[in-house]
Amino acid sequence: MSDQGKNVKSEPATTRSDSENTEVGSVFVSNYPPYSFWNTEAVPDAMGILDSSASLGAQLGLYLHIPFCRKRCKFCYFRVYTDKNSSEIEVYLDALAREVEIYSTMPAINGRPLSFVYFGGGTPSYISAKHLKALVDRLKKAIPWDGADEIAFECEPGTLTQTKLEAIREIGVTRLSLGVENLNDDILAENGRAHLSKEVYRVMPWIEALDFDQVNIDLIAGMVGETWESWRATVQQTIELNPDSITIYQMELPFNATYSQDILGGKALPVANWKTKREWHNYAFEQFELAGFANSSAYTMVKRGKPRRFVYRDAVWQGSDMMGTGVASFSHMSGAHYQNATGWKDYIGSLKADRLPLSRAFLTTPSERLTREMILQLKLGRIDTAYYREKFNVDILEEFGSTYKKLQDEGMLILDVDSVELTRKGLLQVDGLLPEFYAPKYRNARYT
Numbered sequence: 001m002s003d004q005g006k007n008v009k010s011e012p013a014t015t016r017s018d019s020e021n022t023e024v025g026s027v028f029v030s031n032y033p034p035y036s037f038w039n040t041e042a043v044p045d046a047m048g049i050l051d052s053s054a055s056l057g058a059q060l061g062l063y064l065h066i067p068f069c070r071k072r073c074k075f076c077y078f079r080v081y082t083d084k085n086s087s088e089i090e091v092y093l094d095a096l097a098r099e100v101e102i103y104s105t106m107p108a109i110n111g112r113p114l115s116f117v118y119f120g121g122g123t124p125s126y127i128s129a130k131h132l133k134a135l136v137d138r139l140k141k142a143i144p145w146d147g148a149d150e151i152a153f154e155c156e157p158g159t160l161t162q163t164k165l166e167a168i169r170e171i172g173v174t175r176l177s178l179g180v181e182n183l184n185d186d187i188l189a190e191n192g193r194a195h196l197s198k199e200v201y202r203v204m205p206w207i208e209a210l211d212f213d214q215v216n217i218d219l220i221a222g223m224v225g226e227t228w229e230s231w232r233a234t235v236q237q238t239i240e241l242n243p244d245s246i247t248i249y250q251m252e253l254p255f256n257a258t259y260s261q262d263i264l265g266g267k268a269l270p271v272a273n274w275k276t277k278r279e280w281h282n283y284a285f286e287q288f289e290l291a292g293f294a295n296s297s298a299y300t301m302v303k304r305g306k307p308r309r310f311v312y313r314d315a316v317w318q319g320s321d322m323m324g325t326g327v328a329s330f331s332h333m334s335g336a337h338y339q340n341a342t343g344w345k346d347y348i349g350s351l352k353a354d355r356l357p358l359s360r361a362f363l364t365t366p367s368e369r370l371t372r373e374m375i376l377q378l379k380l381g382r383i384d385t386a387y388y389r390e391k392f393n394v395d396i397l398e399e400f401g402s403t404y405k406k407l408q409d410e411g412m413l414i415l416d417v418d419s420v421e422l423t424r425k426g427l428l429q430v431d432g433l434l435p436e437f438y439a440p441k442y443r444n445a446r447y448t
């Protein structure tokens, strides 16, 4: 999950929630300061940064939001469209390519090599091989990416054919991520997924034959209808599918998801509580460990012997520059956060007028950049003080000492002389802990 292109309806604070039940609202922390503090007034300042060649970010990446899906999953909160026809998709892809072309001429971008490209969604694998190839040809003319360390691509299993997978391989994809979520058909259907397990089994041999550097499978612990029995089966069957990495999210009910609206409308929904979801997540960690995987973050486990790094994730969490293109996408450039227009018309309209579609922005202070990198990298499970001393000239053990101490007393982390390491207990609920590090003015505020 890249958390890009997220919808923007208001949600309450993500300050530490000790609630037992899975309530409506998201806990997942993807950025700092909270999105609700970004505003239109800061957009000219963000544009000023794009017009300057002095960059803070070491690496440069490109995120492309492909907002189309066959069906809207009932738990999903991303900006997606299920009703666009082929010519509308062409209009969108044309705007996306135009956006990258505009970026390529800007002083902050011009001449810099791309370290990574991420096709996220929505469902990038929804678009046809023909559309994909045409898009990539145009993008590569604007910004070459042959030297990039990683080209990542999200897929929904039921949208893949052998020919489309060949096209995905041909454009240079190195990391293919498959939204499997669960392998029980009743659960998939109940949660509104467009695919069933047979589609996963159909595509895996094609994927294997194409020899991508890394094949990842996404799972969600706690989908509606999940039981211990069904979860155990999904975990074991996932091991048999033999991916290189497995990413497990705990089911959230963000405000704009269909399920959340059902609950707010008074409908009772059997969603596991947080304690059960953590137990399921922990069971998956244990089983994947036995099968030869090791944690590379609070969510992802990688097969031993395979590279642990995930260039996109690591770059974003280290404050690298990233052009987030597409409707509702988020960018970070030289210390400035900003988000694109969240509506189809506004997004397409801006690009038709040859304007970048920025809608809100936030210029971070050095202290906010430190907090951001500290909390996001804590999701890796361990951070070293040396990194922050070198980059920010700050001793994090002093800066965040009292909060670390409190969390250590609660059994969430272990403090050492030169590192902070989460315990398993802390790792399983890391997103709930991070708001404790927020500056006071950002606590008890809306997150998005």
Ligand SMILES: C[S@@+](CC[C@H](N)C(=O)[O-])C[C@H]1O[C@@H](n2cnc3c(N)ncnc32)[C@H](O)[C@@H]1O
Residues within 6 Å of the ligand: 001, 002, 069, 075, 076, 077, 078, 120, 121, 122, 123, 154, 155, 156, 157, 178, 179, 180, 181, 218, 219, 220, 249, 250, 251, 252, 253, 254, 257
């Ligand atoms: C953009 S989707 C991946 C590609 C494709 N759209 C698909 O779903 O197969 C990103 C991932 O976010 C996760 N996700 C989406 N909504 C979620 C929620 N409400 N709670 C937890 N995880 C969620 C799912 O694991 C999903 O695979």
Ligand code: SF4
Residues within 6 Å of the ligand: 068, 069, 070, 071, 072, 073, 076, 077, 078, 080, 121, 122, 123, 156, 179
């Ligand atoms: S397929 Fe993926 S992006 Fe599309 S609605 Fe489902 S979870 Fe969301």
